[in-house]
Amino acid sequence: MARSYGNGSIEERDGKFRLRYRLNGKTMSKTLGDHIKTKREAREELRKLLKAKDDGMAVEPTKLTVAKWIEQWIASGAPGPKNRTKVGQRTLERYEQLLNEHVIPALGTTAMQALQSTAIDKLYASLEAKVAAGRMAPRTTRHVHVVFNSCLGTAVRKKLIAVNPMLFVEQLPNPNPKPADLDDEDEGDDHQEGLSEAELGKLVAGFKPSSLYPLIVLAAATGARRNELLALRWTDLDVAKKTIRIERAWEHTKRFGLRLKAPKSARGFRTIGLDDATLGVLLAEMRKHQQLMAGIPDGADVDLSLVKLPPKALMFPAAPDIGQDFVLTAPRMPRNVSKEFRRKADLLGFGIKLHTLRGIHATGLLDAGIPVHIVAERIGDDPATLLRWYTKRKRSQTANETVSAALTTLTAGFLKS
Structure with a gap:
């Protein structure tokens, strides 16, 4: 009774x-x-x-499993616990991959309301074991945590569970690797150690024989992202004002292939000023495209201003296959561009990624005394994030110089004896 x-x-x-x-x-x-x-x-x-x-914390009983909730969360666009906007398609696919490969095999059959922090502890311990065995990068374990935590946080907001069990996890995956934006096209840090002016000049000049040369010049001169550069059209260039507009980028996804998308945030929409030398490189590239468009041989004395390029003609289109016509609206495959850059940079003695030019650009401007908000606006970044990175880099650089000086004095002392 x-x-x-x-x-x-x-x-x-x-x-x-x-x-x-x-x-x-x-x-x-x-x-x-x-x-x-x-x-x-x-x-x-x-x-x-x-x-x-x-207290408004009660949840209706449900037998919904972790795997089923992950499926629903991904299908809804992976909204966050606080920010309810959907993520980009490529980011969504990366989230799905991480959860399917690492979380669902271990916890998928567990009911959401029965999920305990101890089970997550075991999952993270297994991931750390893979890291120790060299079968997984530490950065991947951090990504798994960030995505799974967001997934569970959204379940709390939707009152599927009362409390996020992640709050009681004993030890989170190594937080030292940057929990990077998973949509980052080069999968590298936005900002890395800079090159000297002479080193940067040597790097850029080394690409002169390559069709990548104009792209590398513009990357070094603007700090724009790879996928933004590859999406640039000649209509984005204002020769009179010496500016270039960034208002789109390529996105490569499994579902849709290569497609254009708007920048990830309002900061991404920007107009960047160009120096005369960079503008000259772009105009030379434009003349090449006009010649190709009109079938004009090199050296012919023709007024190219009469040759109109297609409205959607890309600044850096894909090279045609042998025997095929040059299509000015055909995009280059972003990852192939990165690989080509890396191969050439390695040959030149610079072990860096194409995305590193973005950090080098920001570093150079900040070192020159340009205010952080102006640099952030130019590269389409958050000023606070840029300042934190720059301060950390300078502090590390100063510490290294201090230690180096001390070691020089120390070794000089005992090498004399």
């Missing part, structure tokens, strides 16, 4: 207790586990349920 206790009741049958209460206009029931052995303990559980309801 059920006995009423305020807004709920307790029924005892065959040594087990069942609680009944109302939530959101519905009658709910919960059968307590074998660890609840007395009616006093059952009343305590009922009080917890009723208090959670009064």
Whole structure:
């Protein structure tokens, strides 16, 4: 027989207790586990349920599993616990890959409301073991945590679970690797150690025989992202004002292939000033495209201003296959551009990625005393993030110089003896 206790009741049958209460206009029931052995303990559980309801923390019982919730979360665009906007398609695919490969095999069959922090601890321990064995990068474990935590946080917001069990995890994956934006096209840090002016000049000049040369010049001169550069059209160039507009970027996804998208944030829409030398390189490249468009051989004395390029003609289109015509609107495959850059940079003695030019550009401007908000606006970045990175880099650089000086003095002393 059920006995009423305020807004709920307790029924005892065959040594087990069942609680009944109302939530959101519905009658709910919960059968307590074998660890609840007395009616006093059952009343305590009922009080917890009723208090959670009064505090707005109660959730309706559900058998929804972790795997099923992940599927629903991905299908809805992976909105965050606070920011409810959807992520980009490429980011969404990366989230899905991380969860499918690392979380679902270990926790997929667990009911969401039964998921405990101890189970997540075991998952993270297994990931760290893979890192120790060289089968996984530390950065990947951090990415898994960031994505899974966001997934569970959204479940709390939707009242599928009362509390995020991630709050009670003993040890999170190594937080030292940057929990980078997973949509970053080069999968590298936005900002890295800079090159000297002479080194940067040597690097850029080394690409002169390559079709990548104009792209590398513009990357070094603007700090624009690879996928922004590859999406530039000649209509984005204002020769009179010596500026270039950034208002789109390429995105490569499994579902849609290569497609254009708007910048990730309002900061991404920007107009960048160009120096005369960079403008000259771009105009020379434009003349080449006009010659190709009109079928004019090199050296011919022709007024190219009469040759109009297609409205969507790209500044850096893909090279045609052998025997094919040059299509000015055909995009280059972004990853192939990165690989080509890396191969050439390695040959020139610079072990850097194409994306590193973005950090080199920002470093050079900040070192020259340009205010951080102006540099951030130019590269389409958050001023606070840029300043934190720059301060950390300068502090590390100063520390290295201090240690180097001390070691020089020390070694000079004992090498004399």
